[in-house]
Amino acid sequence: MQDSTYSSEILQYIPFFYVIWSDDLLTASEIDVVQNAIDADNSLSEKSRAQLFTWLNTNNPPANSELKKWKRTISNSSVKLVESETYPLTSLSQKIVCHYKEECPFNDQLKHIEIQLGIQPNHYNHLFDVEVVHKSTSDFYSADAIDTILKGKHSTVVDNFRKTLTEPIFKWEVHRDKEKFRETVLNQVKFLAKKGYGAMAYPEAYGGTGDMEGYAYMFENMMFADGSLSIKFGVQFGLFGGSIQKLGTKKHHDQYLTKTGKTELLGCFAMTETGHGSNVRGIKTTATYNKATDEIVIHTPGKNDNKEYIGNALQSKMATVFAQLIVEGKNEGVHAILVPLRNKEHELLPGVTVEDNGYKLGLNGVDNGKIWFDQVAVPRENLLNKYGDIKEDGSYYSEIKNPNKRFFTMLGTLVGGRICVARAGLGGAKFALAIAIKHALKRRQFNDSVKIQEDLLMDYPTHQLRLTPSVASAYVYHVTLDKMMQLYCDPSEPDKRKVETQVAGLKSIITWYANDTIQECREACGGKGYLLENRIADLKGDVDIFTTFEGDNTVLLLLAAKGVLSDFKSEFNSAGFSAVLKILGMQINDKLTTINPIYSNKVDKDHLYNPKFHKHALEYRTRRLTYTLAMRIRDYIKQGVPSYQAFLKVQTHLLALGKAYSNELAYSTFIDFTQDIEDDKNRTLFQKLGTLHALYTIRQDAEWYLEQGYIGGTKSKAIRQRVERLCSELRPHIGVLVDSFGIPEHCMTAPITQ
Amino acid sequence: MQDSTYSSEILQYIPFFYVIWSDDLLTASEIDVVQNAIDADNSLSEKSRAQLFTWLNTNNPPANSELKKWKRTISNSSVKLVESETYPLTSLSQKIVCHYKEECPFNDQLKHIEIQLGIQPNHYNHLFDVEVVHKSTSDFYSADAIDTILKGKHSTVVDNFRKTLTEPIFKWEVHRDKEKFRETVLNQVKFLAKKGYGAMAYPEAYGGTGDMEGYAYMFENMMFADGSLSIKFGVQFGLFGGSIQKLGTKKHHDQYLTKTGKTELLGCFAMTETGHGSNVRGIKTTATYNKATDEIVIHTPGKNDNKEYIGNALQSKMATVFAQLIVEGKNEGVHAILVPLRNKEHELLPGVTVEDNGYKLGLNGVDNGKIWFDQVAVPRENLLNKYGDIKEDGSYYSEIKNPNKRFFTMLGTLVGGRICVARAGLGGAKFALAIAIKHALKRRQFNDSVKIQEDLLMDYPTHQLRLTPSVASAYVYHVTLDKMMQLYCDPSEPDKRKVETQVAGLKSIITWYANDTIQECREACGGKGYLLENRIADLKGDVDIFTTFEGDNTVLLLLAAKGVLSDFKSEFNSAGFSAVLKILGMQINDKLTTINPIYSNKVDKDHLYNPKFHKHALEYRTRRLTYTLAMRIRDYIKQGVPSYQAFLKVQTHLLALGKAYSNELAYSTFIDFTQDIEDDKNRTLFQKLGTLHALYTIRQDAEWYLEQGYIGGTKSKAIRQRVERLCSELRPHIGVLVDSFGIPEHCMTAPITQ
Incomplete structure (x- = not known):
């Protein structure tokens, strides 16, 4: 036994004080935690308590010589840090006191500090110069x-x-x-x-x-x-x-x-045309009703008016074809008609031409093709006639009189597909994250000249920052998409237009998120991530197109923004611009929250971790952007600029609004969800994931919040630091967090995860 | 002929005033241009001049009713706007005067305004409600x-x-x-x-x-x-x-x-090992000199110590193998040895095992493989002995006594490869941009209900913003990489360490730029971009790995940052940390430019377009980050945190510095280059590209500049607006700007560009 110049009362606090002062994040609320613990610690004499308090003064921090003395005291104890212990830092402290004083009391107040501050072994295992018994991941939470x-x-x-x-x-x-x-x-x-x-x-x-x-x-x-x-x-x-x-x-x-x-009938969905990608209303294929034969004649007028990129085109027997329905010489707008493509021998029927789209960046297991129709006649019954029909007498009839409304009602049936595409993107992101993180929990890289073992990749702050926020977002988007599908399927809400707008925006931000995440994962696995055997390469190729199909992301965000602007009441189209503008008049008078300088400089942990702050910030951005957009459009109109051009002039601004609205929606949906989680332990974890996601999201638009004065420079920096800190706090649980995605073990074939 | 209530003197200015007021960017210097032109316009009476001046007052702008009257005057003239004219707006004005007044003077002052303000038809062709004779691209500049x-x-x-x-x-x-x-x-x-x-x-x-x-x-x-x-x-x-x-x-x-x-000998470069990706100094392959046989024995000790991802591994006869050279029982560090792999019949030699890496995300025309060596003996002469040799007497000799220095001298020879990889990435980005932009200059999308023709994709502000800054950056990076290769090849500068650091950072930012750009291009081409026939998909797969090989980007940025920190004098490695820290002492005393509130709120066009502002902003960021990093590291060290851990704690901060330094370097290299362009016309164009690149780059870090108070909120917004404005100013020239990349026509096989 060596002696230490510190009393055992003081000694037990020394590892904690060393960790606290070697970190940069000592805020008021954190000092409070430590102060309260010391106050409540009956084992301390008044003198020791006073000594400890002097070391908590941020205006007069302990001298570097003191810190070095603490460190020497810890290293010289030759105690091991065992990361797998329930309270590793408290145990370390106890063992240090043991070593010097031959008394080994377990102090509940230290345990309390350890829990409250969220101190993890990976925060301090480098600091003490003691032997570390590593644990690559914690089992505090259960993946199941x-x-x-x-x-x-x-x-x-x-x-x-x-x-x-x-x-x-x-x-x-x-x-x-x-x-x-x-x-x-x-x-x-x-x-x-x-x-x-x-x-x-x-x-x-x-x-x-x-x-x-x-x-x-x-x-x-x-x-x-x-x-x-x-x-x-x-x-x-x-x-x-x-x-x-x-x-x-x-x-x-x-x-x-x-x-x-049962796949006894294979079919495809022929909507998009080569010449008119996102402009479904402008498609050129015609479906002309011929009263004499009681047939509908499907026709592709021009070379570039073919159906394009149609999945299942090579293997289908039938297609749902979207075309301009012409009845009695009048164009009744876009309708869907079932058109047989091939006979039983799988030969193309007369008038139908199909061409393979050939190889693609990904999804090569899907047979995409182009389809042309040359005066192909089908029976009148083949018109999918729920929203518009040709009657026995050969006249057109629809209960929805407004052609725009009819069109968007039909298109509304696509929303389910959009949710599914976003979910598939999310699935791809989860899969890539699981692979990259499992790899990073095995792979070692570089090292300190002193240490024998190289560090795990996952122990690098850059690596944590690269992957952890995406894991948090996966949770948020999972819950959001689940909720959206629930709303979409809810029969008590027959008008799905609000869900449509919401899904348009969410599909965009989530499929972009998926692509960015998969790319980060690819790079995080280095060259190994580039090999097909490790699966990320395929995910990258496959998920890429999710940003384009079921609605191009940019177009969808503009749709979402117009939905917000018109208070979800317009019909999302140029013909409805005047309606949009009328409603804007109301929103312009909307009072914006006044920004309070104390609020914009509040950097306390409690505030930064509070969902109220996140929700307020995300909501503020949506409302502010809506307001300024409305003002700009109104001014243009007043100057005589046509509304189509006015909307064109604010297009980049609209994109920002579409994203802001989707971010707000995703986070608030997630927070509502977490409140219903019954056990405290998991609820706290979910809320921490929500906090990381929210702060990361706010941080992405930090320049805007700063421009608005909504946050000050100090707060902006504090948010950045909190993002890094949260990544490091979640480090021990990162393995469990990806195991919880429930990816079946037999799907996890990537050799780098073995 | 109808009459107009305006005099012809006033009338000729009306299209200009309408364009000016329907825009948001009327700044002091722009008003100056118009004011000076009016002053110099001898055709004006004092009364007309005074009238025009009243319409230039930003504090009391013309009423909306006035603007609408201007617009009616223009539309009612039934004059066509011909975009292909040399001065389309001036010509339009002239024709309007013609129409109403039957006199058609061409006014040089109007031409002067048109040039000085950089007003392009795509800024105003939507505004007037007149027929527009479109031109998809301008031939003002020559691609050749x-x-x-x-x-x-x-x-x-x-x-x-x-x-x-x-x-x-x-x-x-x-x-x-x-x-x-x-x-x-x-x-x-x-x-x-x-x-x-x-x-x-x-x-x-x-x-x-x-x-x-x-x-x-x-x-x-x-x-x-x-x-x-x-x-x-x-x-x-x-x-x-x-x-x-x-x-x-x-x-x-x-x-x-x-x-x-002559490819009579095919060879590969066997450096990387499976277990030790970026840590070349930690490779495990040994090259043990056996004095008895005068041979060097190459050996792979463990299963995961094989050479990994070696290009040309399947088709080579020989490899340059990097291994720990052991002479007389002493490890002399990593050296390169020529090791034959196969005989003339292309059979593997005894002791050599090669395994195909299999399919990859891209670059499947390159035969990557793994190589193991089992006690493979080669003659002593096969040691590539420029920097370290085994003498006749069997002892080791090197002129570079310091093993670290020797190692980094050898590695320095890789720098040329890094420049080439960055250039290849740049080539990929240029190719993708050319395809996407040629497509966007043909493809039409949606439309106004009034207009018969859909708009060109390239006419959408979102599309311009998505592609134009990347075009500008391609020019900047082209010039930068050219210059770097010139410095690297310059025999008058034998110490290449500064170039090494610079190239490390540039390779990272440019290969990331290339990937981001190719992805934007893929999405900008929609589903068509996903088809292999359109080439972008392959570029995406191929260029992806450029962020990883020849040095992982994250690792390289850390290298660049450490280079900056040590004032290019350290040896980039943990062993040199103490040297780094010594030099930091000097930089800490470096005086930072004081920020002046007038400067941080200056939003005038002349200021925002001035390269001095850009250079100052980019340099400020590098210097400020260097200073704060140095301070943080010093504080950690003073607290007793080991230097390896101190650097780990600031890792994300180091990445930011590496990027900042590279951004500064690229821009200043480009600006130096533009000053030597002889003809004014092209010099101005290059400088405009530089300005767009610089403002876009500054904008990427806007939150940091705002946090620092270097720019205020108004300036930050003004920069964003200027980026959009520059994209729109470059719109008419965008076709020429990608033609200038010199991509041979026979390589431009993508059907979407036809």
């Missing part, structure tokens, strides 16, 4: 319990589906030849159909369980097997089957829906 | 002239090389099978070798012209043919041949260099 919270009411569906994914048919392998790959994926889709998954979202009468929410969850999980599988599945059952289910009537359901769910 | 400026002294080499790329062997096609693809690329490499391109950077005695700078330019242009070709070429001639040239001595040159240049 977290997964259960995420699954919610869909546990059974999801668990069964994950089990199905263990079937040999889903074994991942490198596919280079598109024909073979398409064959494999088609067989997988048929296999799932046989198990009843294809029809899942359809009514019971047609082989399903009407469980659209479960369908979406399953869709996300499919990404763990293969991206092409997800998309092919979505085209067959969601787009083609969904168009029959939602745009057709009973006769169509009876004739086609059961067969579609 | 700009290309010539970019090529500089390398014109002949580049032009010849571009001609070579027209050979049928370089015809691009989809490759899915790696074996066939590798064969194709190998044949292309051999073809180039035959033409003398392989040996280009070698001395004349070995078949070259010693033109490393031209080599780098050619390397960039190779990306227009195929990414795998660039990389395979770089491995064979740059890495393998370069290691012989730079680490070997005359005996090696005589025996191998000519053969390598």
Whole structure:
């Protein structure tokens, strides 16, 4: 036993004080925690207590010589730091007192400080120059319990589906030849159909369980097997089957829906045209009703008016074709018609031309193609006639008189697909994060010349900052998309236009998030991430296009922004601009929260971690952008600038609003969700993830908040520091946080995770 | 002829005033331009002049009713706006006066305003409600002239090389099978070798012209043919041949260099190991000198100590192997040794194991593999002995006594490769930009209900903002990399360590820029961008790994930052930390520019467009970050935190410094370059590109500048607006700006550009 010049009362606090002062984040609330613990510590004499208090004064911090003496005291004790202990720092302190004083009391107040400040071994294991018994990850939380919270009411569906994914048919392998790959994926889709998954979202009468929410969850999980599988599945059952289910009537359901769910009928969804990507209302394909023959004639007028990029085009027997419906010489707008493409021998029918789109960056298991129609006649019954019909007498009839409204009602049926695409993107991001983090918990890199073992990649602050906020966001977006699907499926809310606007924005920010995340993961795995065998490369290729299909992200954000501007009442189109502008008049008078200088400089941990602050900040941005946009548009109009041009002039501003609104929506949905988590431990974890996501999001727009004076420079810096700090606090749990995504072990084939 | 209530004197100014007031950017210097023109306009009466002046008062702007009257006057004239005229707005004004007053004077002062304010038809063609004769692009600048400026002294080499790329062997096609693809690329490499391109950077005695700078330019242009070709070429001639040239001595040159240049000897560069990615000094492969046999024995000790990701591994006969050289039982550090891999029949030699890395996200025409050595003996002569040798008597000798210095001297020879990788990334970005912009100048999207024709994609502000800054940056980085290669090749500067640090940072920011740009281009082309036939998909897959190889970007930025911190004098490694810290002492006393509130709120166009402002802002960030980093590290050290841990704690801060330094360097290099452009017209264009790049770059870090108080909120917003404005000013020239990249027409195979 050596002696120490410190009394044991003081000695037990020394590791804590050393950690606290070597860090940069000692804020008022943190000092409070320590002060209160010392106050409540009955083992201390008044003298010791006074001594400890002098070391808590931020205006007069302990001298460097004192700090060095603390450090020597710790190192010379030759005590080991055991990271796996429940309270590693408290235990270390106890052992140090043991060593010097031969008395080993366990102090509850120290434990209290350790918990309250969230001090983790990875914060201080480098500091003491003592031997460290490492633990790459903590088991404080249970991955199963977290997964259960995420699954919610869909546990059974999801668990069964994950089990199905263990079937040999889903074994991942490198596919280079598109024909073979398409064959494999088609067989997988048929296999799932046989198990009843294809029809899942359809009514019971047609082989399903009407469980659209479960369908979406399953869709996300499919990404763990293969991206092409997800998309092919979505085209067959969601787009083609969904168009029959939602745009057709009973006769169509009876004739086609059961067969579609069983893959006895393969179909595609022919909406987009080469010349008119995002402008569905401007498509050129015509569907002309011929009263003499009682047929509808489908025709592609020009070379570039073909249907483009149609999934399932090579393997389908039938297509839902969107075309300008012309009845009695009048264009009634875009309608959907079922058009047979091929006979039983799989030969193209007369007048139909299909061309393979060829190889793509990803999703080569999906057979995308172009389709031309040359005066192809189909029976009148093939019109999917839920929202518009041709009557027996050959006249057109629709209950929705306004053609714009009719068009957007039909398009509204696509929203489910958008949620699914966002979920698939999220699934891809989760998968990539799990791979990159498992790798980073194994891989060692560089080292201190003193230490024998290289550091784990995951112990680098840059690596933590690169991956941890994305993990937090995955939780937020998971909960948000679940909620959106619930709202979309809620029969008590028949008007889905609000959900449509919300989903438009969320699909954009989430698919962009997915791409950025997958890219970070690729780079975080270095060259290994570039090899197909490690799966991230495929995810990158597959998820890339999610930013474009089911609505180009930029176009969707403009849609979301216009939705916000018109208070969700306009019809999202240029024809509705005047309506938008009328409603703006109301919003302009909206009072904005006055910014208070104390608020904009508040950097206390309690404030920065408070969801009220995050919600306020995110909401403030949406409202402020809405207001300034409305003002700018109004001014343009007053100067005589046509409304179309006025909206063009503020286009980049609209994008910002679309994003701001989506960010606000995602966070508030998540926070509402966390309040219902029953056990404290997991609720606290979820809230911490929410805080990291929120601060990271605010930080992305920090320059705007600073410009507005909503936050001051000091607060902006404090937010950045808190983001880094939270990443490091979550470091011990990062393994569990990705295990909780519930990716089946047999899908985790990447050699770098082994 | 109708009459107008305005006099012809006033009338001629009305289109200008309408454009000016419908815009948001009327700043003091812009008012000055108009005021001076009116002052100098002899055609005006005093009364008219006074009237016009009242309409220039920003404190009391013309009423909206006045603006609407102006607009009516213009629309009612039924004059056409012809975008292709030299001074379209002046001509329009003239024609309006013609229409109302039957007199048609051309007013030089109006022309002067049009030029000075940089007003482009795309700013105002939507405003007037008159018929517009569109022109998708302007021919004010010549693509050839700009290309010539970019090529500089390398014109002949580049032009010849571009001609070579027209050979049928370089015809691009989809490759899915790696074996066939590798064969194709190998044949292309051999073809180039035959033409003398392989040996280009070698001395004349070995078949070259010693033109490393031209080599780098050619390397960039190779990306227009195929990414795998660039990389395979770089491995064979740059890495393998370069290691012989730079680490070997005359005996090696005589025996191998000519053969390598002609591809009679195919070789690979075996440095990286599976277990030790970026930590070259920690590699485990050993090269043990056996005095008895006078041989060096190469050995891979553990399963994960194999050479990893070695390009050309499957097709090579020989490898430059990096290993710990052990002589007389002492480890002399990492050295390079030539090790034969295969015999003439292409069978592996005893003790050598090679495994294919398999399929990758991109670059599948490059044969990457893993290599293990089991006690493989090679003659002592195979040691590349320029910096360290084993003498006849079996003892080790090096002129560089310090092992760290020796190691980094050897590694310094890699810098040329880093410049080439950055250039290849830049080539990929240019190619993607050219494709996306050519597409956006053809593709139409949506429309106003009034207009018959949909707008060109390139006319959308969001589209301009998405692509134009990247075009500007391509110019800046082109010039920067050219200059870096020039410095690297300059024999009058033998100490390349400063260039090394600079290149480390530039390689990182430029390869990240390339990836971001290619991704933007992919999305900007929608689904079409996803098809392999349109080339962007391959570029994305190929360029992705550039962020990782030849030094991981994160690691390189840390290197650059440490270089800055140590005033380019440290040895970039942990062993040198103490040296770094000593030098920091000097920098801490460095006086920082005091920020002046007038400066931080200056939003005038002249100021915001002034390179002095940009340089000051970029330099300020580097210096400020250096200072605060130094202070933080010093404080940690004073508290007893070990230096390795201190650097770990500031890691994210170091990344920021590395980027800041690189941004500053790129811009200042570019500005120096522009000053030497002889003709005013092109110099002005280059400077405008520089301004857009600089403002965009400053804007990326706006939150930091705001936190520091370097810029105020108003200035930050003004910078954002200026970025958008510059994008729109460059809109008419965007076609020429990508044509100037000199991408040979026969490489531009993407159907969407046709």
